[in-house]
Amino acid sequence: MITQILLAVGKLHRKYHFIILAFFAIFTILCLEEASHLEIQANMEKMIPQDVEVIRNTNLIRDEFGGGDFIIIAIGLDRDSQTRNKVIDIRDPRVLSYIEELENRIKKEPEVSNVQSILDFLPYIPSSLEESRSLIDKNFFARQWISEDYSLTSIRIQTFVASDEKQLNDFVERIKMDVENTGKPSGIKTELTGIVMVRKTLFELIKQDGVRITMIGYLLIFITLSLTLASIKRGILPLISVTLAIIWTAGTLTFLGVPVSVMTIGIAPMLLGLGIDYGIHITHRLREEAGNPEKAEKTLTTTGKAILATSATTMVGFGSLLLAKMPGLRDFGALGVVGMFYAMFAALFCLPSLFLAKERFHPAEKISKISKFEKTVKKFFEFQLKKYKIFLLLCFLMLAIFSSGFKGLTMESSSEKSLPQDLPVIRSMYSIRDNFGGAEMVIAIFEVDKKIYKEIRNKKVIDYIIKAENLFKDEKYVSQVFGLPEELKFNYGRIPEENELKKIESPLISDDLSMCISFISVDVGTDTKKIKELMRNLYRDAAMLSEEGIKIKFAGSPAVSWVTGKLMMQDFSRVTLVALVLVFSILYLDLRSFRRSILVASPLLIALYLTFATLGYLKVPLRPETIGLASTILGIGIDYSILITHRYLEERDLIKGLIKTARSILSSSTTTIMGFSALSFATMLGLKNMGLSMTIGIAFCTLSVILFFPVILYLGDARKYKRE
Structure with a gap:
């Protein structure tokens, strides 16, 4: 059924390509207008449930x-x-x-x-x-x-x-x-700092980095396409296709009310790197079919069908993030799903018409049967399959050597670490910490049950607060505690008696007299371990002082960072497992073979192992921006092995399948790496980490597919398939 639909689409391209292009031009203009109202979200709290x-x-x-x-x-x-x-x-x-x-x-x-x-x-x-x-x-x-x-x-x-x-x-x-x-x-100078200033700086950097990394992404990918395809002209059509996808994505998400945030600002260069792959594969196959009047039909029913499978796995990788608890991660997943859908849609439903329209004026040059590149590739793969034991040994050695890297894997949940550490707002915050023992504030909320205590201004409640504050003061990383007891001691020199308490007024007491707050200055910085230890100890102290009718709650940036860290760990496990299951399910539906599905997924699992081990070696922490790393790589990296497998089954020869897909896979993987590399030019450290992590992941996916997948496919399927 899918083949018949793609065949019909190919015929539409052949007969009505100018009308199709006019329709997409109108749709693009509408999306551009909608995208001009795109919102920016810099508040990290809104990225938490x-x-x-x-x-x-x-x-x-x-x-x-x-x-x-x-x-x-x-x-x-x-x-x-x-x-x-x-x-x-x-x-x-x-x-x-x-x-x-x-x-x-x-x-x-x-x-x-x-x-x-x-x-x-x-x-x-x-x-x-x-x-x-x-x-x-x-x-x-x-x-x-x-x-x-x-x-x-x-x-x-x-x-x-x-x-x-x-x-x-x-x-x-x-x-x-x-x-x-x-x-x-x-003789004095002033500097503004604090969480509000961090948020404002983050807001400004999101706008600056969004433009910078997108422009750099375009430049890097255009240069890469020109080099890998050996022609500037051949890179133009795939770039047009993915640019349309980015515009449509921005317009659609603005319409849906999804804002751009720290976690989603890098989506444009990501889509550039990922979405252009589909355009490369389609244009490569169209050039192979040059001279064939039904080139659009042939391309869509072969390469197009493989792209449907690869885009489905990529969308599943992003889509698994929709199951995360963190709204920011869900937004990133939604952006990825919509963006990859449009990239696939543009490649299948717009790019062939662009190619055919261009051919009206400049006929495409047919790809020669055997190029120098293909001769070199053929020799390499023939040697690889002949000496497969060497490559298997190399695989096991790499897995063994890299295993110790997992010890260095850490998580970082502080928004402050997303910013360059030499910014004035960050330097001032460090100065406050060095001189006063803490620029972060945990806020303790003391709430009474009005059925037991009529109000917070009660001698017994104040005594309870004093006990709690004394416990808090003894905790490691706590530098100062200031609450209602301290205010009373300063104003009265003592804790007033019951009748005097009823007359006091304080900004630390709520209007309904059911709550009061204490400020706990802490010196934990952005250290995840310190934050975790501090918050666990504060909650333990609150539990030790359990008193009927009085509750202790906590708020403030360290508490938010602690909760964010816990949610990150939960979401990482959940979305990675879901992505694994869904990607394998799509593989099985596409290949109709459990054995082949395992074989196709195996190089991806090797790449994931090497990626996380390398991040541990490099001491690159997992952050909110990169917590979906595994599921995203699962969805992206599987594309290369799917394309090889489809072409191998079409040619009924593994060597031919490898030769026919080698150039397009190298081109697409290189452009993907360049797209993610553009993130390294961002000012925000979180985006830089994201770019580095994804670049390492895609590089290992490419390496695994080239060095190990042909051997795995040969041993697990090709020899048996050839005999049959």
Whole structure:
């Protein structure tokens, strides 16, 4: 049935190619218009399921306390300043007055729910440096806001801008204006950092990298096509075909409301590298059939049928990501499925018409029967099959040597690691960590059951919070804890009695008096092991203090990173297993042979093994952007062995099948590698890792298909097939 459908499509190409091209031109224009409204998503929280406890807690903080995100304004000494009477000690009253004026400006911004600084712990601003030094040094809480060398302090701005990227950019610009318009004393400098600034920087880099890597991808692939096909002209039609697929994909996904994010920004060069394979195989076969009036029909019923199978396995590789729990991974899967469908569709339903229309003006030159390349390939494969034991030994040696690489495999879930480490926002964050012991914040939520405790302002509840905070303070990586007990001690010098508690008001208490929050400053950076250890210990402490009527919940960026890491591991296992099952099922449906399906899949499994071992050797971590690596390689890498198998069965001769597919496979695999290599030119480290990981994976797939698959097919099928 599929053959009959492809035959009918081939006839349509032959008779109505200009009409077909006109239809696709109109569709492309409509998609271009829709793609101009493509949205960008830089909020990592939206790449995690919203029903996860940590995300629910974060949203709860935003609803009840006005914000769970922070901007940190680092205020430090400017060592390069040459002005007279400059500030030489951050405790200088001029700095404190500057902080007060800046805070007053910032508090007027509608998105700001709370502002914290050293001023919260000082009864007044001293009039001299000596008085300021004495006042701060005697105050435990104030000292926590000053670096040990008295060169740095900070302002923490609690805000809620996570749901709107336009609001985020506008808010950050207003904060910058507040900083610029506040007259700072000579000898100090300011820098904005914190999770909000990381998100804003990520948003800007997504736009920059999207354009850069796509343009570089086009350049690399065009050069590769010109070299591998030995002609610039022969690479133009496949490029047009895959460009149409990219435009259609962008338009369709904009229509469906799928945004571009850190995990999906690299889809354009990926589609360039992957989708162009289909165009290469189709144009190669059309040139083989030059002079045949029914070349379109012949091409689609042979090579076209193989492309249906290969595109199906690639779409399955991406489609398995739709079963992931992480929305960002599902978006990546959706992009891949739609993009590969359009790449296949353009190659089968548009490219033959382009070829035939071009032939009207410039007739295609028929490929010679035996080229120099084919003679060389024939000698290699004949030697390979004759000396197959050498190649089998090479395979086993590589598997044994690479096995130790798995020890170095790690996972990295922090969004901060997606950014270049030399950016000002990242350097400032590291400075905060070095001087204050942590730029990350875990937020502990204490919630009471109103059936047992009428409100949070209860002496017994406060005592419970003190016990919890003391446990938290003793944990490794915790540098500071500030909550309601600390605020009460500072304001009253003690914990007030029951009747006094009922009168207090605090921004740390929710409006309905059922909750309060404590801020836990931690020094875990982006270290996955530290984050995991910290969060496990905090949850253990909460369980140890189990008290009827009181619950402890956690939120904040380290908690989000911890949950992301757990979801990554679950999703990696799930989507890889599903991809394996689905790819093998498609192989069986296509080849109608369990034995041949195993043979065709075997080089891919070898390639996966070598890929992950190499990543371990190179210390390249698995990140949210690369967690679908295995399933994607499963879908992509199987294409080459499918094409060889189809041609081998068509020619009824393994050597002929290998010769006929060698050039197109080398061309398509090289362009795929170039497409992924374009990601290495991105600014974001996550995209670079993705490009490196996929490049290694496709390179091993190509190597495995060339060095090992002919031997596997020869031993497992070809000798038996030849006898039959």
